[in-house]
Amino acid sequence: xxxxxxxxxxxxxxxxxxxxxxxxxxxxxxxxxxxxxxxxxxxxxxxxxxxxxxxxxxxxxxxxxxxxxxxxxxxxxxxxxxxxxxxxxxxxxxxxxxxxxxxxxxxxxxxxxxxxxxxxxxxxxxxxxxxxxxxxxxxxxxxxxxxxxxxxxxxxxxxxxxxxxxxxxxxxxxxxxxxxxxxxxxxxxxxxxxxxxxxxxxxxxxxxxxxxxxxxxxxx
Amino acid sequence: xxxxxxxxxxxxxxxxxxxxxxxxxxxxxxxxxxxxxxxxxxxxxxxxxxxxxxxxxxxxxxxxxxxxxxxxxxxxxxxxxxxxxxxxxxxxxxxxxxxxxxxxxxxxxxxxxxxxxxxxxxxxxxxxxxxxxxxxxxxxxxxxxxxxxxxxxxxxxxxxxxxxxxxxxxxxxxxxxxxxxxxxxxxxxxxxxxxxxxxxxxxxxxxxxxxxxxxxxxxx
Numbered sequence: 001x002x003x004x005x006x007x008x009x010x011x012x013x014x015x016x017x018x019x020x021x022x023x024x025x026x027x028x029x030x031x032x033x034x035x036x037x038x039x040x041x042x043x044x045x046x047x048x049x050x051x052x053x054x055x056x057x058x059x060x061x062x063x064x065x066x067x068x069x070x071x072x073x074x075x076x077x078x079x080x081x082x083x084x085x086x087x088x089x090x091x092x093x094x095x096x097x098x099x100x101x102x103x104x105x106x107x108x109x110x111x112x113x114x115x116x117x118x119x120x121x122x123x124x125x126x127x128x129x130x131x132x133x134x135x136x137x138x139x140x141x142x143x144x145x146x147x148x149x150x151x152x153x154x155x156x157x158x159x160x161x162x163x164x165x166x167x168x169x170x171x172x173x174x175x176x177x178x179x180x181x182x183x184x185x186x187x188x189x190x191x192x193x194x195x196x197x198x199x200x201x202x203x204x205x206x207x208x209x210x211x212x213x214x215x216x217x218x219x220x
Numbered sequence: 221x222x223x224x225x226x227x228x229x230x231x232x233x234x235x236x237x238x239x240x241x242x243x244x245x246x247x248x249x250x251x252x253x254x255x256x257x258x259x260x261x262x263x264x265x266x267x268x269x270x271x272x273x274x275x276x277x278x279x280x281x282x283x284x285x286x287x288x289x290x291x292x293x294x295x296x297x298x299x300x301x302x303x304x305x306x307x308x309x310x311x312x313x314x315x316x317x318x319x320x321x322x323x324x325x326x327x328x329x330x331x332x333x334x335x336x337x338x339x340x341x342x343x344x345x346x347x348x349x350x351x352x353x354x355x356x357x358x359x360x361x362x363x364x365x366x367x368x369x370x371x372x373x374x375x376x377x378x379x380x381x382x383x384x385x386x387x388x389x390x391x392x393x394x395x396x397x398x399x400x401x402x403x404x405x406x407x408x409x410x411x412x413x414x415x416x417x418x419x420x421x422x423x424x425x426x427x428x429x430x431x432x433x434x435x436x437x438x439x440x
Contacts, residue, residue, distance in 0.1 A: 060373065062370075072320055074320050076328050077327075082327075100294050101294070103303065104294055111296065114335075119339065132353075132356040
């Protein structure tokens with residue numbers, strides 16, 4: 001087996017509710033869009049995996065993904081997708097204004113849209129049944145909707161966040177996917193169509209298949 | 221009065237708990253570090269302010285800050301700080317690896333560290349007294365500490381997130397400031413010293429003073 005230059009670290013196994021959502025999917029999608037060969041390496045207890053303690057030397061917060069690209073070790077899915085977009089032409093426009101807007105929407109995906117969505121996922125998937133969630137959940141749903149409504153209005157007038165598919169769409173769509181256990185995205189037809197349009201890309205299908213194929217059965 | 225080329229939009233007034241925390245501070249700090257002249261413009265009801273409805277045409281989520289830089293209108297504080305760092309040498313190292321690491325820590329500040337901190341701020345500042353917060357708050361504090369512990373370990377061995385002060389430190393320190401109503405940062409001496417080291421920079425003092433000076437009395 002010839003080793004690819006780039007390695008993407010992923011979890012060895014995750015519960016079903018997280019399969020197809022773990023953030024290595026973002027990086028795999030970007031790599032596929034850029035046509036860059038890579039190998040994956042699992043983090044866990046299995047024979048070919050890197051142990052979690054060892055992995056902490058690469059990623060101090062213990063999160064996945066991490067990318068190794070020659071001498072560069074890089075974590076944070078947003079930073080990895082940005083790095084790939086800047087080193088390959090496929091995901092980042094050339095002109096100054098559209099490049100800045102692409103980065104604007106990358107940060108919007110991860111700092112404006114994802115936090116309330118992640119809070120809802122925590123309530124529904126990680127803390128289901130805890131007493132506090134009953135009072136709290138409606139305000140979190142409202143916070144999600146308050147962000148998705150203007151996003152949907154933006155996307156009602158265009159096919160992608162900026163002109164053409166970019167790194168920003170990879171981040172935004174993988175954020176919207178976190179809502180798959182709800183009907184919230186479907187409340188906004190333009191947003192739903194946008195997500196489907198992006199997920200119909202062959203590079204997304206390849207990335208998702210590779211993400212799933214690397215996951216070992218749960219529970220380990 | 222000669223108009224500066226760059227305009228930063230800010231709130232006309234905010235409650236005391238938000239004064240010194242609003243995200244235009246990040247942008248002002250970056251502008252001061254880069255030595256770039258700018259003017260501010262308030263969003264609100266006052267005579268010189270832009271009305272909120274009008275502002276929504278610039279920033280669909282209705283958040284501040286937004287930057288206008290000639291033909292470029294840009295929102296998301298992370299994207300604005302990145303834009304300034306890429307167009308001026310002061311906040312972004314030159315070599316490929318350190319540039320990538322700077323962006324890694326920018327995303328870590330806003331996507332790994334800020335979300336749990338913002339959740340704690342929401343509980344303590346926006347939803348104080350709501351019944352659900354009593355059960356929920358301890359788990360949010362734990363989530364904050366789980367992220368700050370490895371960050372503090374990282375900063376125990378270096379003065380800044382990467383080699384030298386960068387755009388990443390602006391984002392990380394302004395995220396840590398959100399905890400000022402708690403004693404949490406002080407639980408990590410290396411983190412506390414890091415924050416103080418960065419806040420001792422003259423550019424930070426100028427940015428904070430300008431941020432405060434633009435705020436009109438609360439309530440309006």
